[in-house]
Amino acid sequence: MEGGSGYNSVPSSTSSDKSRVLDVKPLRSLKPVFSNTPQGSPFVCAPPNGPFPPGFTPFYPFSVQQGSQSSPDLNHQSPSSMQTPVGHMPAPLRSFRSSQPPEFQGAFNGDAGNDDGYSGGKKRAGPHLRGPNSYQKKKNKSALSVVASKGAGASFVVDISPLLRDDGNREVYNLVLMRFDAIRRRLSQIEDAKERSTGIRRADLKAGNILMSKGIRTNMRRRIGALPGLEIGDIFFFRLEMCVVGLHAQSMGGIDYMVLKDDMEEEPVALSIVSSEGYDDDAEDGNVLIYSGQGGNFGKKDKQASDQKLERGNLALERSFRRGNDIRVVRGIKDSVNPSSKIYVYDGLYKIQESWTESKSGCNIFKYKFVRLPGQPGAFSVWKSIQKWKEGFSSRAGLILPDLTSGAENTPVALVNDVDEEKGPAYFTYFPTLKYSKSFNLAQPSFGCNCRNACQPGDPNCSCVTKNGGDFPYTTNGILVSRKPLIYECGPTCPCFPNCKNRVSQMPLKIHLEVFKTTDRGWGLRSWDPIRAGTFICEYAGEVIDKAKVKPGGEDGENDEFVFDTTRVYDSFKWNYEPGLLDEERSNDSDENYEIPSPLIISAKNVGNVARFMNHSCSPNVFWQPVLYEHNNQSFLHIAFFAIRHVPPMTELTFDYGVVRTNEAEGNITLNRKKKCLCGSSNCRGYFV
DNA sequence: GTTATCTCACTAAT
DNA sequence: CATTAGTGAGATAA
Numbered sequence: 086m087e088g089g090s091g092y093n094s095v096p097s098s099t100s101s102d103k104s105r106v107l108d109v110k111p112l113r114s115l116k117p118v119f120s121n122t123p124q125g126s127p128f129v130c131a132p133p134n135g136p137f138p139p140g141f142t143p144f145y146p147f148s149v150q151q152g153s154q155s156s157p158d159l160n161h162q163s164p165s166s167m168q169t170p171v172g173h174m175p176a177p178l179r180s181f182r183s184s185q186p187p188e189f190q191g192a193f194n195g196d197a198g199n200d201d202g203y204s205g206g207k208k209r210a211g212p213h214l215r216g217p218n219s220y221q222k223k224k225n226k227s228a229l230s231v232v233a234s235k236g237a238g239a240s241f242v243v244d245i246s247p248l249l250r251d252d253g254n255r256e257v258y259n260l261v262l263m264r265f266d267a268i269r270r271r272l273s274q275i276e277d278a279k280e281r282s283t284g285i286r287r288a289d290l291k292a293g294n295i296l297m298s299k300g301i302r303t304n305m306r307r308r309i310g311a312l313p314g315l316e317i318g319d320i321f322f323f324r325l326e327m328c329v330v331g332l333h334a335q336s337m338g339g340i341d342y343m344v345l346k347d348d349m350e351e352e353p354v355a356l357s358i359v360s361s362e363g364y365d366d367d368a369e370d371g372n373v374l375i376y377s378g379q380g381g382n383f384g385k386k387d388k389q390a391s392d393q394k395l396e397r398g399n400l401a402l403e404r405s406f407r408r409g410n411d412i413r414v415v416r417g418i419k420d421s422v423n424p425s426s427k428i429y430v431y432d433g434l435y436k437i438q439e440s441w442t443e444s445k446s447g448c449n450i451f452k453y454k455f456v457r458l459p460g461q462p463g464a465f466s467v468w469k470s471i472q473k474w475k476e477g478f479s480s481r482a483g484l485i486l487p488d489l490t491s492g493a494e495n496t497p498v499a500l501v502n503d504v505d506e507e508k509g510p511a512y513f514t515y516f517p518t519l520k521y522s523k524s525f526n527l528a529q530p531s532f533g534c535n536c537r538n539a540c541q542p543g544d545p546n547c548s549c550v551t552k553n554g555g556d557f558p559y560t561t562n563g564i565l566v567s568r569k570p571l572i573y574e575c576g577p578t579c580p581c582f583p584n585c586k587n588r589v590s591q592m593p594l595k596i597h598l599e600v601f602k603t604t605d606r607g608w609g610l611r612s613w614d615p616i617r618a619g620t621f622i623c624e625y626a627g628e629v630i631d632k633a634k635v636k637p638g639g640e641d642g643e644n645d646e647f648v649f650d651t652t653r654v655y656d657s658f659k660w661n662y663e664p665g666l667l668d669e670e671r672s673n674d675s676d677e678n679y680e681i682p683s684p685l686i687i688s689a690k691n692v693g694n695v696a697r698f699m700n701h702s703c704s705p706n707v708f709w710q711p712v713l714y715e716h717n718n719q720s721f722l723h724i725a726f727f728a729i730r731h732v733p734p735m736t737e738l739t740f741d742y743g744v745v746r747t748n749e750a751e752g753n754i755t756l757n758r759k760k761k762c763l764c765g766s767s768n769c770r771g772y773f774v
Numbered sequence: 775g776t777t778a779t780c781t782c783a784c785t786a787a788t
Numbered sequence: 789c790a791t792t793a794g795t796g797a798g799a800t801a802a
Contacts, residue, residue, distance in 0.1 A: 285783055285797055293799070324781060328800070336799045339780040344802085353802095361780040379779070397778080397802080417780070424791070426782065 245301055253303030253330065256767065258314035261296065261303050261329050263660065263730060266618045268292040269323075271567070271662040271675075273560045278543030293325030293336070295666055304331025307343045309356060310411045310434060318464040318733045320615050321429040322420075324359070332431060333357045333415060340379055340398030353401035354410055358455075361417035361427060371457075371466035374414060374435065378402065378451030392449040393442075399451050406437035406453065414455060416465045421614075422595075423562060428615055430468065430733070433461040464733075471613045471734055474499075475597070489600060490515045490694075495593040498695055499613075502602035510600070510608045514692045517594065519723055521629045533579035533715060540575060540585045549575045549587055563589050564619035565727045567661040568710055570679040572725075576714035589621045590712045590725035596622060598738075600698045605763055609737045610698040616732040622707060625649045625696040625724040627689035647690040647697050649724060651681045651711065653743030660708065660729060681711060685722050696726060701773060702739035704766030706732050709740060739764070742773060 249257045272288035296302055304312050312331055327333040333356075335341045341357045364377035378399040382388035393399060405412055411434040417427040439454040463470075474481040483503030490498050493515045500509055534540060534549040542557035544550055550557055552573040559565055563586065565572075575587045597613040616622065627649070661675035689697035699707065712725045726740065762773045 285795095287782065287798070289782075290798060297799085325799080334801065335779070336801090337779040337781050338800080341801090359780060364780060377780085384780095425784090427780095 245303065249303055250300060251304070251306040253312065253314035255314045255316075257303045258330055259730060261301055262326060263618070264301050264663070264666075265292050265296055265326055265329055266730075267567075267660065267662040268295055268666060270560060270564060270619060271667065273564075274542070274556060274566045277557060277561055280543065289323040289325050293323075293328060296329050299666060301666075302329040302331070307331070307334065307356060309354065310413070312413075315431060317431060317433040317462050318467070318736075319431045320731050320733045321415075321431075322426070322617055322731065324429070327359075327415065327429060332413065333359055335359075338379070338398065340401060342398055342401030352404050353397070354408065355398070355401040355405040355412050357413035357415060358402075359415045359417060359429065362419075371463075371469055373457070374416075374455040376402075376453045376455055378453070381448055381450055383445065383448075383450070390446055390448050393451050395451070402437060402451070402453050403440060406440050409436060411436060411458065412455070414457075418465075418468060422617075430464055432457070432465040434458045467733075467735055474613065483601075485509055490517070493517050494694075496595060496597050498594075499599040500601075501599050504602050504604050507602055510698070513690070513697070515694065516626055516692045517694050518626050519624060519629060519687065519721070520627070520692060521721060533576055534581060536575075536579070536581040536585070539582045540579075540587050542586075549573055549579065557587065559586055559589050560619075561586060563592075563621065564617065565589070565621065565710065566619070567675050568677050568708070570711070571682050572710060572712045574712055574714040577716045578718065588714075590624055590723060591714065592621070594623055594695070596620070598623075598695055600695065603700070603737070606700050608698050609700045609739075610695055611735055611737045612732065613734055615734055616728045618728050618730045620728045622726045622728060622738065623694060623696050624712075624726065625687055625689065625709065626692070626694035627687040627697065628692050630686050630688050632684060632686055647688060647693065649685075649687040649689065649696075649709075650743070650745070651683075651685045651724070652746060654746050655741055655743040658708075683711070683722055685711070685724065687724065699726070700737065700739050701742040701762070702764040702766060703741070703762060703769040704764060705740045706730055706736070707738050707740040744773075 245257060245261070253261075269288045269292035272291050273286070276286045276288060303314060315330065315332060321327050321332075324333070324336055328336055333341050339359050339361070340355060342353045342355045345352050345354050358376055360374055360376055364383070378393045379397065380391075380399065381393040382390050395403060402412075414432045414435045416430045416432050418430060420426050420428045435455040435457050437453050438456045441452050442449045443452050444450075470480075478484055478487045478499070481499065481501065483501045484499060485502055485508060486500040488494075488497035489500040489509075494517055502508070532548060534547045536544070536547050536549075540547045540549055540557075542550070542561070543555075545555070553569075556566065558567075558569070558572045558574075572590075574590060575581055575585050576591075579585070581587075596616060598610060599613060600608055600610055603609045612622075627647070630648075632652070657678055659677060661677055664675055706729050707726050708729050709724050709726050712723045713720050714723070715721065732738065760773055762769055762771055
């Protein structure tokens with residue numbers, strides 16, 4: 086995420102002016118049904134008398150304890166909203182600013198004057214104000230030299246200047262990590278397709294190697310303290326990711342240090358540590374960490390345990406302690422999605438407050454007490470808070486509903502407001518998938534595969550794999566490898582097992598999301614879980630509508646409300662691997678300059694899922710991808726959202742809303758309404774409509 | 775060149 | 789089948 090981690094996305098100022106959130110006429114009104122039980126009432130997003138769409142659960146009771154005690158430290162909670170009994174939500178329909186007529190919207194957002202957030206208002210769909218020229222300027226301003234040569238090979242050469250290799254910024258940081266993961270995903274894909282691959286598959290090591298050797302890295306200049314481009318709360322899924330951005334240069338070692346040369350003396354000082362809970366590090370308090378020294382052969386087989394020596398990392402920690410130096414701390418946390426691996430969280434700067442030795446099975450080990458510097462945004466502490474929320478909703482301050490889907494999704498989606506008094510978005514029917522009112526057939530009829538079990542990557546006999554160009558679109562753990570014009574998934578009529586890995590976007594909601602009130606952009610969407618780059622988040626659910634029925638100008642101001650439209654103009658961006666960086670690979674199948682194969686317009690105004698709450702950003706962390714699969718012998722197009730990069734918990738999820746094309750013949754973009762974009766990113770286009 | 779290291783993915787065991 | 793323990797090839801910087 087560009088403009089800062091999500092933890093501090095709630096400004097301390099009281100900038101939210103409630104008088105501006107106007108009451109709006111109810112949408113054709115899905116009146117809520119409330120029971121009178123004091124315990125809590127279900128929030129039913131459906132017409133009370135039906136008909137209920139198939140798969141829709143009209144009533145899903147749950148119980149919530151009222152009130153809450155401990156408020157997590159990451160947000161500035163509003164005590165009053167916190168105490169509001171969950172079950173007694175008033176019925177009034179408050180809606181988003183975006184529900185205003187266009188003229189009003191423009192005026193409103195124009196004087197908002199707040200620049201610290203994402204797009205204005207709720208999801209209102211519309212283009213950003215920017216002509217082709219302004220876009221060019223932005224591109225050229227980039228500190229990176231990205232040379233894209235469109236030719237036979239379509240090779241992208243990404244070069245990072247020596248200056249940026251030494252000292253990074255957020256842009257380079259994101260680019261390096263994106264390149265790392267793109268290569269790693271592709272290497273995994275290649276390995277997956279190999280039959281009986283012997284040996285250990287370490288795509289992370291290979292990817293790291295490539296980046297290191299090509300100089301695609303940043304913050305190589307080793308330094309004590311904060312790193313430019315790095316934000317507290319940033320997460321990593323591999324140790325090598327921390328190497329390539331200069332956070333922690335050791336690929337395995339827990340202590341990174343450098344030697345300072347003072348006059349005549351040389352002295353090692355610590356730069357960063359990784360606490361992986363491998364030793365008996367004490368992580369009781371989120372602000373204190375007891376860290377063990379290195380060496381001594383503890384826990385290793387075939388090695389005799391011995392005393393740890395005051396050398397290397399241990400000496401560096403000791404010296405840093407004496408000097409009172411800051412040390413970067415990374416916390417390794419077990420990944421609940423993939424318990425065999427870890428997620429690394431950058432938890433900011435600590436100082437060593439104390440050091441001593443302890444005896445373990447007769448041998449001495451060093452211990453260091455790390456204390457977190459005050460005034461830093463929460464990172465590890467956020468993870469701990471979320472853990473509590475999952476154990477019991479009562480600890481979540483500002484909670485309005487534990488599950489706004491009323492059980493329509495497998496995973497509950499909390500509705501939270503800890504910034505003002507608004508009790509929820511305008512009513513709509515929650516429905517987890519896309520609804521086609523009439524058959525929507527692509528030109529070519531498609532047939533499913535004939536696989537008996539699960540479709541195998543690299544299987545030439547699987548027609549679904551073949552349709553994807555021979556590559557399996559996802560890695561074995563369900564991560565999307567590359568963006569493509571279209572991804573073909575196995576559908577309900579494919580005979581392969583339901584657990585076939587080629588059904589990623591049809592899986593029920595796995596990520597624990599919450600809909601929350603932003604300070605200046607209406608309601609937004611964020612996640613309690615860390616999200617790895619390439620992870621499927623959700624599809625854009627809603628009703629497929631005819632293009633002919635959509636008025637281009639949106640006369641009544643409601644037509645393009647909550648509309649997703651593939652025919653808009655979207656910025657191209659690079660997410661896939663670069664063929665030039667992979668020795669064996671020279672194909673152009675990672676090219677991302679393609680046309681969307683088929684137009685699709687979805688309205689989520691009356692019916693929709695969590696995707697309708699995602700706001701716009703000019704530097705989004707989520708992108709959409711067309712996916713095709715068949716049911717009832719017909720192919721249907723869907724829009725699936727995937728994470729562009731790793732997204733830390735509680736960071737708002739955003740995607741690029743695109744620009745409405747009003748004059749297709751000349752490619753000019755005519756703007757009829759302006760809204761100031763509040764995405765706050767460095768390459769913000771300024772406005773969107 | 776050699777060494778130490780709070781890895782990571784696979785396999786086997788429960 | 790979910791979790792765990794064992795194990796080995798490896799990358800980086802000292």
